[in-house]
Amino acid sequence: xxxxxxxxxxxxxxxxxxxxxxxxxxxxxxxxxxxxxxxxxxxxxxxxxxxxxxxxxxxxxxxxxxxxxxxxxxx
Numbered sequence: 001x002x003x004x005x006x007x008x009x010x011x012x013x014x015x016x017x018x019x020x021x022x023x024x025x026x027x028x029x030x031x032x033x034x035x036x037x038x039x040x041x042x043x044x045x046x047x048x049x050x051x052x053x054x055x056x057x058x059x060x061x062x063x064x065x066x067x068x069x070x071x072x073x074x075x
Contacts, residue, residue, distance in 0.1 A: 018062055022069040029073035041070035 007013045025044075029037050048063035 018065055021062070022065055025066045025069040026073040029070045034074070037070070037074035041067055041074060044070055 025040075029040050032040060044063055044067040048060045048067060051057075051060035051063060
């Protein structure tokens with residue numbers, strides 16, 4: 001494991017952050033009972049829809065990626 005803590009913000013590091021968040025969502029959802037897994041995924045979808053309404057495409061896209069990770073973990 002690297003001790004590097006100052007990564008430049010590039011497309012590569014932004015993608016790595018989104019991937020890490022997806023992994024965190026996946027691992028978290030797997031620890032929840034089934035009804036809470038579905039609620040977690042639904043909340044992410046609802047948050048993404050709110051971002052879409054506000055014209056925040058980047059945040060919407062990230063939340064949709066996290067929603068997909070939650071759904072994958074729940075299945």
